[in-house]
Amino acid sequence: MIDSNEIKITVIDREGAKHSLTGPTDMNLNVMELCKASDLPIEGTCGGMALCASCHVYIKSDHELNSPSHDEEDMLDQAFFVENNSRLCCQIQLAKNIDGLEIELAKT
Numbered sequence: 001m002i003d004s005n006e007i008k009i010t011v012i013d014r015e016g017a018k019h020s021l022t023g024p025t026d027m028n029l030n031v032m033e034l035c036k037a038s039d040l041p042i043e044g045t046c047g048g049m050a051l052c053a054s055c056h057v058y059i060k061s062d063h064e065l066n067s068p069s070h071d072e073e074d075m076l077d078q079a080f081f082v083e084n085n086s087r088l089c090c091q092i093q094l095a096k097n098i099d100g101l102e103i104e105l106a107k108t
Contacts, residue, residue, distance in 0.1 A: 056106035080107070
């Protein structure tokens with residue numbers, strides 16, 4: 001049973017395998033940190049500052065997310081394999097509104 005302060009997200013790795021992750025909404029964590037804590041192959045080189053694009057993902061579900069900041073847009077402009085649904089997962093906070101989110105790790 002999931003705690004009321006937890007959400008579930010699904011991450012599709014670069015080989016196509018799906019991983020169901022559960023994360024807390026009360027610790028100010030982001031999706032990149034949850035992926036790293038779950039030993040998924042995501043770098044997050046800049047530590048979540050939207051300065052490197054090494055946590056580039058594709059949003060697969062229809063969740064309403066906050067619009068990307070200018071910093072995030074600038075990094076995505078410099079990233080490879082960018083699609084219309086590309087985001088930096090370090091900029092997506094674990095919150096109730098993303099419960100059930102499905103993302104796919106971008107190609108490197």
